[in-house]
Amino acid sequence: MKKKVSVIGAGNVGASLAQLIVHSGIADVVLFDIAEGIPQGKALDLAEACPVWQSSSSVLGTNDFADTTGSDIIVVTAGFPRKPGMSRDDLLFANAKVVSDVVAGTSKLSPDSIIIAVTNPMDVMAQVSMDVSGFRPERVMGMGGILDSARFRTFVAWEAGVSPEDVEALVLGGHGDLMVPMPRFTTVKGVSITELFSAERIDALVQRTRHGGAEIVSLLKSGSAYYAPAAATFQMVKSVILDEKRLLPCAAYLNGEYGVTGYYTGVPVVLGESGIERIVELKLNAEEEKDLDKSVVAVKMLVEKLK
């Protein structure tokens, strides 16, 4: 039997993610939304693409939590996206309510599942998901670091004039304006960008990465990015479903790692069928540590605000 992934929220991110999963054929998909007709219509459309994609995945659209029963993964994309001028943090209260509702509705029906929070502000929504589900921290994680690193990789690839495939990048910390792109760990075919570009150019690439989400919001004017967020979430889903044990930056609940206890933040983790199988601790220099601390303080402030 195929694994089952329930995508909660059939909007731009959720539907794009469902498309990637169904196209890949690695799992069956349940697409859930509060809006009547939307998940059913998008699921039917995806099902009708399967013959062309030669995919045997099944896809069901629903407004009923019962259809998510027995999921291996629950991806939470339900909630409100940003509008121009808004930060991810401005979505805090409205999205916390949505995320609590959908996690309460789904987690009991899939007690062995892994939850991936995508809704923003994501680090806080991962914490809400863990609190509401009561799941162990290894089984609740957030998507942010892969997306932020992919943005950094794109900008570095353009700067170097090479394919983004040949660029590795790392972004740590909260998925917000104080995220921490790590030039020392960002390489073009193994060579750190600190050896390739001037400090000024690196700073420009870091700033563009930090504001990568806002740049798209300001262009779209009605909503936020979804192709790259869906692609990043798909990489997490795939690593879990196929037990790939990819080493990826994800929001993980830290228990002393990186000097942080009791909060979610973006760090490199090994992702496999049991969820976060290992948190990898990198040796940071003083400046990197300071930037990571600042980013974690911003996450903590939001968590406290919610209390």
Ligand code: APR
């Ligand atoms: N239960 C289920 N679905 C809900 C609920 C709810 N309580 N509230 C809202 N939704 C659904 C909406 O009906 C909509 O279809 O969530 C979907 C959100 O889709 P979009 O508005 O298209 O937003 P999207 O771009 O997909 O972003 C969703 O992901 O990246 C983050 O910041 C982004 O928080 C945002 C989330």
